[in-house]
Amino acid sequence: MNRSTNDHRELVQSLRGSGHRLTPQREMVLGVIADSETHLTAEQVLARVRKQHPHLNKSAVYRSLDLLTEIGLVTVTDLGGGKSEYELLRQPSHHHLVCNKCKHVTVMDNALLVPLGRKIKAKYGFQPSLHHFAIFGTCHKCQTRSAGHKKR
Amino acid sequence: MNRSTNDHRELVQSLRGSGHRLTPQREMVLGVIADSETHLTAEQVLARVRKQHPHLNKSAVYRSLDLLTEIGLVTVTDLGGGKSEYELLRQPSHHHLVCNKCKHVTVMDNALLVPLGRKIKAKYGFQPSLHHFAIFGTCHKCQTRSAGHKKR
DNA sequence: ATATCAATTGCAACCAGTTGCAGTTAGAGT
DNA sequence: ACTCTAACTGCAACTGGTTGCAATTGATAT
Structure with a gap:
C-alpha cells in the first residue's frame, strides 16, 4: 500500500502554515489509521503504533489524534461505547x-x-x-x- | 415550583412495566435536573444532590442519569467539553x-x-x-x- | 552548519466515569 | 403484615483519557 506517500504529503500540507510541526509520532499515528480499513479506538491505535515503536507514550497518541481531527485528515465518532472511534477521512x-x-x-x-x-x-x-x-x-x-x- | 408533582407521576409511569424500580436516589436525581433551567454535568448533579443528601454515592447518580436518559425523561449531549450535559426533556x-x-x-x-x-x-x-x-x-x-x- | 525558541514529547499524577460484587430494598405475591 | 427475590446501591478498584511541567526537538533565521 503506497497510500502513505499521499498521506504524508497531505499531512505536511495540513500542518504547514498553522504553526504545527511534523513529528515522527504524528506520522506513525496517521500511518496506522491510514492502513486500517475500519474505525479504530485510541487504544487500538496506541497498540499498533507500539508494535513498531514500543516506547511511544500514550499522551502523544491522544494528542496526535486530536490534532489530526482538527486539521481534517481524520474523523472521530462516538458510537456510544464510551470510546471514540477514529478513521481516515474518506x-x-x-x-x-x-x-x-x-x-x-x-x-x-x-x-x-x-x-x-x-x-x-x-x-x-x-x-x-x-x-x-x-x-x-x-x-x-x-x-x-x-x-x-x-x-x- | 410544583413541577415535581408532574415529574414524579411521569417517572413512576416511565419506570412501571419495564421492570425498573422507583428509588429515592432516582427521584433525587430527577428532582435536581427538573429544577435546573440549563444543562448540568453529572458532576454538578452529584454536587446538588449531595447538598440535601451528603452520603449519596456517585455510581448511583451516574446510573440514574443513564436510566433517566434511556426512559426518555432526560437528554444527554456531548458538547465537546469532555463531559456529558444532562437536561430535562422539554x-x-x-x-x-x-x-x-x-x-x-x-x-x-x-x-x-x-x-x-x-x-x-x-x-x-x-x-x-x-x-x-x-x-x-x-x-x-x-x-x-x-x-x-x-x-x- | 549552528543557534534559537516555541511546539512538542514523556512522564506521573490526576480526573471523570465504569465495573464487579456483597449487602440492601422496592414492590409483587400471599 | 410478612416473605421473597430480582433490582438496586455503596464501595473500592479500575479504565480511558487529560494535564502540568521539565526536557527535547523541528523548523526558521543567521
Whole structure:
C-alpha cells in the first residue's frame, strides 16, 4: 500500500502554515489509521503504533489524534461505547443510528444528511463535518417491545 | 415550583412495566435536573444532590442519569467539553453547532432537523432522539482564517 | 552548519466515569 | 403484615483519557 506517500504529503500540507510541526509520532499515528480499513479506538491505535515503536507514550497518541481531527485528515465518532472511534477521512461517508436501549447500530445512507449540511452552511456559514455521524434514538424493535428487556 | 408533582407521576409511569424500580436516589436525581433551567454535568448533579443528601454515592447518580436518559425523561449531549450535559426533556428543542477548531458553540434552530428526523423514521423505522443535538464542524470565522491562530 | 525558541514529547499524577460484587430494598405475591 | 427475590446501591478498584511541567526537538533565521 503506497497510500502513505499521499498521506504524508497531505499531512505536511495540513500542518504547514498553522504553526504545527511534523513529528515522527504524528506520522506513525496517521500511518496506522491510514492502513486500517475500519474505525479504530485510541487504544487500538496506541497498540499498533507500539508494535513498531514500543516506547511511544500514550499522551502523544491522544494528542496526535486530536490534532489530526482538527486539521481534517481524520474523523472521530462516538458510537456510544464510551470510546471514540477514529478513521481516515474518506469518501463516501457513512453514518450510524445507535439505539439507546439495546445499543444496536444501523448503518445510515449519506444521502439523508446532504440536505441538512447544505441548509446549515447556507443559514449559519458553519461547515458541518457530516462525514461520519452518529444519531442516537430508539430502534424499530425497541419501539414495539418498549417494555421489558435490558441492555446489550 | 410544583413541577415535581408532574415529574414524579411521569417517572413512576416511565419506570412501571419495564421492570425498573422507583428509588429515592432516582427521584433525587430527577428532582435536581427538573429544577435546573440549563444543562448540568453529572458532576454538578452529584454536587446538588449531595447538598440535601451528603452520603449519596456517585455510581448511583451516574446510573440514574443513564436510566433517566434511556426512559426518555432526560437528554444527554456531548458538547465537546469532555463531559456529558444532562437536561430535562422539554419542548421546544434546541441544538448546537460546535467548532472543532475554536470550540465556539452556536445555537441552531430546530426546524432544520425536522425533515431529517422524518426521513430517518420513514426509511429505517428508527426513532431518532433529535431533542438536543450537537453537530461538529468548522465555524464561519475559522474557515476564512483557516491558517494560523490557536484555540480560545 | 549552528543557534534559537516555541511546539512538542514523556512522564506521573490526576480526573471523570465504569465495573464487579456483597449487602440492601422496592414492590409483587400471599 | 410478612416473605421473597430480582433490582438496586455503596464501595473500592479500575479504565480511558487529560494535564502540568521539565526536557527535547523541528523548523526558521543567521
